[in-house]
Amino acid sequence: MKTMLTRLAERRAEAEAGGGARRVAAQHAKGKLTARERIELLLDEGSFEEFDMFVEHRAVDFGMETQKIPGDGVVTGWGTITGRAVFVFAKDFTVFGGSLSEAHAQKIMKIQDMALRNRAPIIGLFDAGGARIQEGVAALGGYGEVFQRNVLASGVIPQISLIMGPCAGGDVYSPAMTDFIFMVKDTSYMFVTGPDVVKTVTNETVTAEELGGASIHAVRSSVADNAYENDVEALLQTRRLIDFLPASNVAPMPDWPAEPVGFQDKDLSLDTLVPDNPNKPYDIKELILKTVDDGDFFEIQAAHAKNIVVGFGRVEGRTVGLVANQPIVLAGVLDSDASRKAARFVRFCDCFNIPIVTFVDVPGFLPGTAQEYGGLIKHGAKLLYAYAEATVPKITIITRKAFGGAYDVMASKHLRGDLNFAWPTAQIAVMGAKGAVEIIFRSDVGDAEKIAAKTKDYEDRFLSPFVAAERGYIDEVIMPHATRRRVALGLAMLRGKVLENPWKKHGNIPL
Ligand code: HXC
Numbered sequence: 001m002k003t004m005l006t007r008l009a010e011r012r013a014e015a016e017a018g019g020g021a022r023r024v025a026a027q028h029a030k031g032k033l034t035a036r037e038r039i040e041l042l043l044d045e046g047s048f049e050e051f052d053m054f055v056e057h058r059a060v061d062f063g064m065e066t067q068k069i070p071g072d073g074v075v076t077g078w079g080t081i082t083g084r085a086v087f088v089f090a091k092d093f094t095v096f097g098g099s100l101s102e103a104h105a106q107k108i109m110k111i112q113d114m115a116l117r118n119r120a121p122i123i124g125l126f127d128a129g130g131a132r133i134q135e136g137v138a139a140l141g142g143y144g145e146v147f148q149r150n151v152l153a154s155g156v157i158p159q160i161s162l163i164m165g166p167c168a169g170g171d172v173y174s175p176a177m178t179d180f181i182f183m184v185k186d187t188s189y190m191f192v193t194g195p196d197v198v199k200t201v202t203n204e205t206v207t208a209e210e211l212g213g214a215s216i217h218a219v220r221s222s223v224a225d226n227a228y229e230n231d232v233e234a235l236l237q238t239r240r241l242i243d244f245l246p247a248s249n250v251a252p253m254p255d256w257p258a259e260p261v262g263f264q265d266k267d268l269s270l271d272t273l274v275p276d277n278p279n280k281p282y283d284i285k286e287l288i289l290k291t292v293d294d295g296d297f298f299e300i301q302a303a304h305a306k307n308i309v310v311g312f313g314r315v316e317g318r319t320v321g322l323v324a325n326q327p328i329v330l331a332g333v334l335d336s337d338a339s340r341k342a343a344r345f346v347r348f349c350d351c352f353n354i355p356i357v358t359f360v361d362v363p364g365f366l367p368g369t370a371q372e373y374g375g376l377i378k379h380g381a382k383l384l385y386a387y388a389e390a391t392v393p394k395i396t397i398i399t400r401k402a403f404g405g406a407y408d409v410m411a412s413k414h415l416r417g418d419l420n421f422a423w424p425t426a427q428i429a430v431m432g433a434k435g436a437v438e439i440i441f442r443s444d445v446g447d448a449e450k451i452a453a454k455t456k457d458y459e460d461r462f463l464s465p466f467v468a469a470e471r472g473y474i475d476e477v478i479m480p481h482a483t484r485r486r487v488a489l490g491l492a493m494l495r496g497k498v499l500e501n502p503w504k505k506h507g508n509i510p511l
Helices: 002-016 021-031 035-041 061-066 102-115 137-153 168-177 195-202 208-212 214-221 231-244 268-272 282-290 336-350 369-373 376-389 405-409 433-440 450-461 466-472 482-498
Strands: 049-051 074-081 082-091 122-126 160-161 165-168 180-183 190-191 227-230 297-298 308-315 319-324 356-362 394-404 419-422 428-431
Touching: 035 082, 035 122, 035 227, 035 231, 049 102, 074 102, 074 231, 082 102, 102 137, 122 168, 137 168, 160 168, 160 231, 165 168, 165 394, 168 190, 180 214, 190 208, 195 208, 195 450, 208 214, 214 227, 214 428, 227 231, 231 297, 231 308, 268 282, 268 482, 282 308, 282 356, 282 405, 308 336, 308 482, 319 336, 319 482, 336 356, 336 376, 356 405, 369 405, 369 419, 394 405, 394 433, 394 482, 428 450, 428 466, 433 450
Parallel strands: 082 122, 122 160, 160 180, 165 190, 180 227, 319 356, 356 394, 394 419, 394 428
Antiparallel strands: 049 074, 074 082, 297 308, 308 319
């Protein structure tokens, strides 16, 4: 018996050694942790239950039959984050560069199946060179199976990908189908084909960072949802995100202990947040932080399309999704990037029954050839579609401008907004007063005095919340300082909301 126990301990130690001390040292020298170190930080202490640590590849070409490492380049299992179950797989770059063989794929598929069957989130830690080149089509088949499972799980359980090393080929396409991608700055890259192939095909010379570093994907391409300084920060932020999310599309919302909003002091500073000059910007994040519990806001895509802010917070301990135009960036205008960013976020919230709180201060859609040629119509329509399709509780607060089509798009009453509030500073109109008057009274444009008087008339009549409130498009004009309380009351009232869209196989969102 003793020898059997010793043998098990030895085999475990062998698997835990991964690609060996030299490769582990190289991993550390690059500022990266190993797969097991990452899992340890991600999960509650001692909660990791590993599967398949003795799995080996079955390849025989290119001398592979003599190179076998137990575990085959991926560590899989489950554990808990703040006591709630999550499934995890972590690519081990020290074993064949974390590349995916047929056996390696089967380990991931097993975890994907278990996560889906047990309705718990799945987190993939990527640090890998794509398909195992020595296995050819068997590896491609493996990726196909992983992709298929990504798609079936989409909208059922949260799927999160952390990019923690150079990732190519299949190791970028699987993350691309998950809900959130986080990258680590300076050590992680994502590209379909690497710099060498790019040079051969297009004759462009680019570094890995220029082609697919966090500075590209978290800022420009929006492939990544956030970028963090190092492995530790990325893992701890993922824990924080999981705490906001329900385990599945049928699981209850996490409900953390919180003081009821009614017992808290009023914060009157919001009453002066909007400047007297309507063209002066202010930071919408101040309103977000004063609406959510303890100012705890998990921003998504913080570095991309900053003219719109999206992320998670809690109100009275329960998760809400927040979407807000940001007046300090491009006056909060909606452009293609902002529309796509917000649309995807709204759809995530709707998939997982997370109520959406929208703060509106938007001068309209961004005019110009660059936007029109880039498909602004389709991208703007994505956000319109997402809000219109969403059946979760929707609370909208217009703080200042809600002009033109952007008024309709931003969770208006007409898109089944449940509670539509406006601050007294709101201006709900087809466009700004000057532009409106210059169109209606085109023949008077040379007469500055006349135009000024008519502009004043237009402002008095239309640039207020009351025309919309008179029609019931705004349910109530509220004091800015009452925002958090009104949102909390609204969310409590809407907890039993029942709303279903007509049956369909699926809609046809303008992609
Ligand atoms: C087998 C691989 C491998 C791979 C790396 N290794 N990638 N082994 N298959 N795909 C091995 C190396 O041989 C090496 O082994 C170890 O991993 C570390 O690799 P290095 O090249 O030394 O590391 P580094 O310089 O950091 O470069 C990492 C890398 C590079 C950028 C990922 O290795 C690379 O470009 N790999 C190939 C990427 C690729 O083209 N993959 C196929 C994509 S196609 P030793 O023994 O020396 O430690 C694909 C198909 C699916 O994925 C597509 C679906 C849509």
